[in-house]
Amino acid sequence: MLDLSDTIDKQKATLEKLRQELLENKPLRLERIAEEKSNPATAASANKGLYNKVYEYTYGFARREGQKSLALENALAFWDLVLPASPTFDRDGDGGGKFTQQQLNLWKQFLTEQTGGRAVSKDTWIQFLDFTTEINADFSNHDFDAAWPSVIDDFVLWARDNMPASDRMDTS
Numbered sequence: 001m002l003d004l005s006d007t008i009d010k011q012k013a014t015l016e017k018l019r020q021e022l023l024e025n026k027p028l029r030l031e032r033i034a035e036e037k038s039n040p041a042t043a044a045s046a047n048k049g050l051y052n053k054v055y056e057y058t059y060g061f062a063r064r065e066g067q068k069s070l071a072l073e074n075a076l077a078f079w080d081l082v083l084p085a086s087p088t089f090d091r092d093g094d095g096g097g098k099f100t101q102q103q104l105n106l107w108k109q110f111l112t113e114q115t116g117g118r119a120v121s122k123d124t125w126i127q128f129l130d131f132t133t134e135i136n137a138d139f140s141n142h143d144f145d146a147a148w149p150s151v152i153d154d155f156v157l158w159a160r161d162n163m164p165a166s167d168r169m170d171t172s
Contacts, residue, residue: 059125069119099132
C-alpha cells in the first residue's frame with residue numbers, strides 16, 4: 001500500500017499500480033456504486049449520492065500532478081471506467097438508463113477527432129455527468145440556451161450528423 005515515507009517516484013508507481021488494478025477489476029468495484037445509486041432509498045437520501053462523489057473525485061485522481069485540466073487520454077479511459085456504473089447508463093439496451101454506449105462512443109470520437117486532443121476542464125467533466133442524465137437517444141431534447149460548456153453544445157451538433165441514420169429523429 002501507499003507509504004508516505006516512500007519517495008515521490010515510489011508513491012507514483014504504487015498509485016499507478018492501483019489505477020491499473022482498478023481498471024482491470026472495474027465491474028467488480030463499481031457494481032456496488034451503481035447499485036447504491038439506483039436504489040431509491042439511498043439515491044434520494046442526498047443531492048449528491050455516492051456515485052456522484054466518486055465521479056467528481058475521479059477528475060482529481062486521474063489528473064496528472066501539477067495540471068489544471070485532465071489529459072484527454074486519461075479522461076477517455078476514466079469515462080470508460082466510471083460511466084457504465086452510472087444508473088443513467090443503459091448497459092444492455094433494456095431502457096434502464098438514458099445514456100447509451102453508442103452515445104459514449106460518439107462523445108469519445110468527437111473529443112478525439114474534433115478538439116485537437118484538448119484537455120478536459122473540470123467544468124466539462126462535471127457537466128458531462130449532468131448531460132448524461134438529461135439527453136435522449138437522438139439528442140433532440142438538448143437545450144442550446146442552457147448553461148452547458150460549449151464543447152457539449154458542439155458535440156450535440158456533431159453527433160446529430162454522425163450518429164447512425166437509424167437512430168436519428170424522423171423530421172419528416
